[in-house]
Amino acid sequence: MSEQPSIFDILGPIMIGPSSSHTAGASRIGYIARQLLNEKPVRAVITLYNSFAKTHKGHGTDRAIVGGILGFGPDDPRIRQSFEIGKEEGLEWEFKFVGDSARFHSNTAKIRLEGAGGGKVEITGASLGGGRIKIQEIEGFRVDFTASMHTLVVIADDIPGSIRNISGAIADRGSNIANMYVSRSEKLANMVIEVDQPIDKETLKKIESFPWVKFARRVEPMVDGSSRYEK
Amino acid sequence: MEFNYLSEIVEYCRREGKDMAQAMVDYEMKNKGLTREQVYEGLKRVLLVMEESVEQGMTQQVITPSGMLNNWAKTVAQASVNTLGPSLKMAAARAIAVGEVNACMGKIAAAPTAGSAGILPAVLVTMMEEHGTTRERLLDALLVTSAVGLIFAKNSSFAGSEAGCMGETGSAAAMGAAAIVYLLGGTEEQILEAVGFALKASMGLVCDPVGGLVEEPCTTRNAVGVANAFVSAQLALAGIKSLIPADEVIAATKEVGDLMSPRLKESGQGGLANTKTGREIQKRVFATVRAQKG
Numbered sequence: 001m002s003e004q005p006s007i008f009d010i011l012g013p014i015m016i017g018p019s020s021s022h023t024a025g026a027s028r029i030g031y032i033a034r035q036l037l038n039e040k041p042v043r044a045v046i047t048l049y050n051s052f053a054k055t056h057k058g059h060g061t062d063r064a065i066v067g068g069i070l071g072f073g074p075d076d077p078r079i080r081q082s083f084e085i086g087k088e089e090g091l092e093w094e095f096k097f098v099g100d101s102a103r104f105h106s107n108t109a110k111i112r113l114e115g116a117g118g119g120k121v122e123i124t125g126a127s128l129g130g131g132r133i134k135i136q137e138i139e140g141f142r143v144d145f146t147a148s149m150h151t152l153v154v155i156a157d158d159i160p161g162s163i164r165n166i167s168g169a170i171a172d173r174g175s176n177i178a179n180m181y182v183s184r185s186e187k188l189a190n191m192v193i194e195v196d197q198p199i200d201k202e203t204l205k206k207i208e209s210f211p212w213v214k215f216a217r218r219v220e221p222m223v224d225g226s227s228r229y230e231k
Numbered sequence: 232m233e234f235n236y237l238s239e240i241v242e243y244c245r246r247e248g249k250d251m252a253q254a255m256v257d258y259e260m261k262n263k264g265l266t267r268e269q270v271y272e273g274l275k276r277v278l279l280v281m282e283e284s285v286e287q288g289m290t291q292q293v294i295t296p297s298g299m300l301n302n303w304a305k306t307v308a309q310a311s312v313n314t315l316g317p318s319l320k321m322a323a324a325r326a327i328a329v330g331e332v333n334a335c336m337g338k339i340a341a342a343p344t345a346g347s348a349g350i351l352p353a354v355l356v357t358m359m360e361e362h363g364t365t366r367e368r369l370l371d372a373l374l375v376t377s378a379v380g381l382i383f384a385k386n387s388s389f390a391g392s393e394a395g396c397m398g399e400t401g402s403a404a405a406m407g408a409a410a411i412v413y414l415l416g417g418t419e420e421q422i423l424e425a426v427g428f429a430l431k432a433s434m435g436l437v438c439d440p441v442g443g444l445v446e447e448p449c450t451t452r453n454a455v456g457v458a459n460a461f462v463s464a465q466l467a468l469a470g471i472k473s474l475i476p477a478d479e480v481i482a483a484t485k486e487v488g489d490l491m492s493p494r495l496k497e498s499g500q501g502g503l504a505n506t507k508t509g510r511e512i513q514k515r516v517f518a519t520v521r522a523q524k525g
Contacts, residue, residue: 004232005381007258007259007374007377009384010380010384011277011343011373011376011380012340012342014277014339015339015341016337017345017348018345020344024345054443055444058442058516079336130390
């Protein structure tokens with residue numbers, strides 16, 4: 001049996017208006033970029049494509065993405081003042097606009113973040129409507145996940161046994177892997193692993209401790225009300 | 232646990248001796264592994280946001296950044312003329328209130344969508360005001376609306392880009408009509424009749440927002456959608472039958488949505504968006520936005 005919709009998909013999302021695709025979905029993409037950076041962001045370069053580029057002002061897409069980067073969920077009223085709050089918190093940002101790009105979904109944002117500790121991450125995400133999103137690129141790798149489950153993103157040297165070691169680290173903690181996607185480029189492999197239970201700090205530390213792992217980050221599923229990013 | 236048609240939900244109710252609200256509690260508990268309390272906690276959050284959004288729009292200053300909407304909810308509520316008594320006027324004002332709050336980046340429950348978010352709060356708050364319905368009962372009414380929405384989402388679409396405004400304010404009016412019938416003691420069959428009436432009245436409604444913003448005509452269509460819900464519920468409770476069964480009406484909305492030109496489905500290229508005045512408003516709104524930026 002395929003996954004059945006929740007009644008709360010019908011009766012929601014609870015969100016800051018005006019548009020589930022151009023506001024709520026946009027904030028989610030920003031929020032995921034923030035989780036992948038995993039530290040306080042100090043600089044953001046945000047490229048909006050297609051419909052996002054053309055209608056961002058009227059829908060507050062720009063404020064929603066900056067709000068997401070600040071850790072505000074789609075239902076957090078602070079999205080409205082995200083520019084003011086961002087300045088106070090020392091975040092600098094720049095928007096770029098690409099009106100027509102056949103390469104991307106109509107509502108797409110690319111976000112490059114730099115953190116206070118020197119970390120960097122770049123993601124591309126699309127807003128699909130109803131507040132649902134999918135992440136399509138991380139650090140130049142093609143990916144495809146919706147962040148509706150606990151998700152682990154790993155970039156590692158493409159060596160034999162890497163997948164086994166990473167999945168083993170997750171299984172050791174009693175978590176079930178629901179889905180796993182692997183893509184390769186040159187000598188690196190990218191793994192996106194969706195897990196039933198939250199990925200705890202110990203699991204993440206263990207994976208990060210493998211010398212061939214370059215990047216390991218978790219993204220928590222977003223539900224209504226999970227507004228503030230936990231530090 | 233899977234429901235694909237409203238008739239299946241009615242069948243489940245009959246078999247299990249439950250009403251439609253409890254059928255949906257079973258559905259959510261089984262599919263999502265939640266307790267009854269967790270389901271109701273979620274519903275309470277939705278209802279709270281709905282009530283707050285009505286309250287905000289009815290009391291606070293709401294002028295949208297585009298200037299298209301300017302405290303219309305309060306203007307309607309304070310009107311000295313009543314076409315059919317103050318109840319209808321207030322119900323319409325409440326729907327507009329949520330639309331204005333949404334357009335001003337306020338907090339709403341997109342049930343079923345942001346563009347149609349005014350109809351259910353207006354219906355539920357009006358039931359509370361006019362019939363003294365308790366919040367506990369409103370939570371069950373929300374469950375009934377979710378039954379209608381679930382089946383509509385499966386067999387048609389909420390997306391303006393696929394089913395036009397029929398999929399947004401049309402489905403919301405059908406959900407609202409179901410809630411009213413349920414709250415006034417109608418049978419499961421009568422709930423389905425009301426869904427049929429509301430959707431038939433919305434058949435083929437296009438999505439043509441001026442400037443692509445969720446303001447004109449979305450906000451006033453929400454107000455009219457509330458009237459649709461109350462009239463459809465009235466007919467069903469009187470015992471009139473929708474000659475076309477609700478599940479078949481939903482199937483027809485899918486066919487009609489597919490037949491509608493893409494220009495009439497959230498493209499900004501047809502209907503009101505493409506009128507002389509619509510184009511002028513669009514130009515003015517986006518000029519203002521640019522000026523503010525510079």
